[in-house]
Amino acid sequence: MDDPDILIVGGGPAGAAAAIILAHSGRGVVLVEREPAPREKVCGEFLGADAIQCLRALGVDPAALGGAPIAEASIARRGGGEARMALPFLAFGLPRAIMDAALLDAATAAGATILRGQAVRDAARVPGGWSLRLAEGTLLQAPHLILATGKHGLRALPRATAAEGWTGAKLHLTLRAPLSAVTLLPFAGGYAGLQPSAGDEANLCAALAPGQAAAARDAAGFLALVASGSGLAGTLLEGAEPRMARPLTIAGVPYGFLHRDPVGADPDVWRVGDQFAVIPSFLGDGMAMALAGGMAAASSILAGQSATAFHAAWRRRLATPMRIAHVASHVLRRRPDLFAGVIAHAPSMARQIVRRTRVRLPA
Numbered sequence: 001m002d003d004p005d006i007l008i009v010g011g012g013p014a015g016a017a018a019a020i021i022l023a024h025s026g027r028g029v030v031l032v033e034r035e036p037a038p039r040e041k042v043c044g045e046f047l048g049a050d051a052i053q054c055l056r057a058l059g060v061d062p063a064a065l066g067g068a069p070i071a072e073a074s075i076a077r078r079g080g081g082e083a084r085m086a087l088p089f090l091a092f093g094l095p096r097a098i099m100d101a102a103l104l105d106a107a108t109a110a111g112a113t114i115l116r117g118q119a120v121r122d123a124a125r126v127p128g129g130w131s132l133r134l135a136e137g138t139l140l141q142a143p144h145l146i147l148a149t150g151k152h153g154l155r156a157l158p159r160a161t162a163a164e165g166w167t168g169a170k171l172h173l174t175l176r177a178p179l180s181a182v183t184l185l186p187f188a189g190g191y192a193g194l195q196p197s198a199g200d201e202a203n204l205c206a207a208l209a210p211g212q213a214a215a216a217r218d219a220a221g222f223l224a225l226v227a228s229g230s231g232l233a234g235t236l237l238e239g240a241e242p243r244m245a246r247p248l249t250i251a252g253v254p255y256g257f258l259h260r261d262p263v264g265a266d267p268d269v270w271r272v273g274d275q276f277a278v279i280p281s282f283l284g285d286g287m288a289m290a291l292a293g294g295m296a297a298a299s300s301i302l303a304g305q306s307a308t309a310f311h312a313a314w315r316r317r318l319a320t321p322m323r324i325a326h327v328a329s330h331v332l333r334r335r336p337d338l339f340a341g342v343i344a345h346a347p348s349m350a351r352q353i354v355r356r357t358r359v360r361l362p363a
């Protein structure tokens with residue numbers, strides 16, 4: 001911890017991935033995470049092929065952690081029934097509390113210092129690098145700073161946000177019948193994903209359009225909202241037992257945000273994960289982007305590149321998945337039956353769209 005090379009703010013997948021690679025390479029890493037213990041986060045928990053590949057490269061195996069395998073995707077039709085297709089890869093559903101804890105354990109094992117339960121309050125440019133002030137007053141200093149704080153940034157280094165962002169909501173449930181597919185459930189004012197989670201639980205997670213957040217204040221209201229969208233949702237959610245006191249929510253989600261450095265951006269501040277890009281939920285691979293971005297930023301630091309060069313290259317890499325996911329989310333919201341029609345009648349085109357919204361790592 002004395003004189004670290006790199007400070008990382010945030011211990012989600014992006015920050016943890018960067019910490020593992022850097023610490024493995026012998027660099028002095030201090031990662032600060034404000035949550036004292038693993039906790040659930042608003043997330044559909046869907047791990048696609050790229051996320052799984054990154055996790056395994058980082059020493060974390062979703063199957064060994066009890067993740068639920070998912071081989072199919074389905075979407076409810078407004079008029080009744082559903083359209084199903086085989087996924088082009090085997091996916092997993094894994095609670096975030098389990099996955100994030102395993103990643104931070106791997107970072108500790110690699111030699112990183114993890115400061116848990118400590119929030120970074122401020123960041124300042126100092127000669128030779130960056131200084132962080134923690135909530136209880138400690139000051140940390142290093143030549144490089146990785147910002148991995150997720151959807152909300154540090155006051156000193158703000159990130160563009162949507163004036164009227166979407167709200168994410170999540171509820172763990174037990175369903176009356178077991179579920180095997182990731183199932184998209186559109187409803188007026190948003191859409192949800194329902195999929196198996198670890199153990200006998202399922203995860204219901206929704207993206208709520210601006211103005212719809214109040215519907216997710218309690219479990220009954222949230223379930224009623226999603227169930228109202230389709231006959232399939234009503235059937236799947238009938239008799240569902242919430243396993244959380246109330247839905248977790250996060251406001252101000254700026255779907256479509258893709259970071260671009262302003263002229264004169266600091267060459268020593270790396271943005272990764274949701275600090276760099278926020279892809280529409282269930283239509284892209286937020287966790288793969290976070291994991292792969294953290295790993296790529298670490299490689300960039302090890303190669304002696306600047307953050308601005310990394311940001312420009314990473315932006316080019318993500319531009320196509322972001323564009324396609326944006327169009328797909330528009331169709332899902334406005335014309336859910338057209339979306340279902342593509343899955344039912346042109347499954348190879350649907351699989352191609354799924355592939356084109358991934359980060360696409362080299363095999």
Ligand SMILES: Cc1cc2nc3c(=O)[nH]c(=O)nc-3n(C[C@H](O)[C@H](O)[C@H](O)COP(=O)(O)OP(=O)(O)OC[C@H]3O[C@@H](n4cnc5c(N)ncnc54)[C@H](O)[C@@H]3O)c2cc1C
Pocket residue numbers: 009010011012013014015032033034035041042043044045046047048051118119120121148149150151152154167168169205206207250253272273274275281282284285286287288290
């Ligand atoms: C509704 C919804 C559904 C989604 N579903 C999926 C899905 O099914 N599959 C998928 O791949 N992606 C999904 N995503 C996206 C995915 O959750 C994110 O892309 C991913 O969590 C980003 O990881 P991250 O490490 O950037 O941020 P986070 O996971 O948010 O981690 C950031 C960390 O920083 C910490 N932190 C923040 N501020 C400070 C501070 N000041 N000091 C110290 N620590 C701090 C936080 O406590 C947190 O642990 C979904 C997102 C939403 C909103």
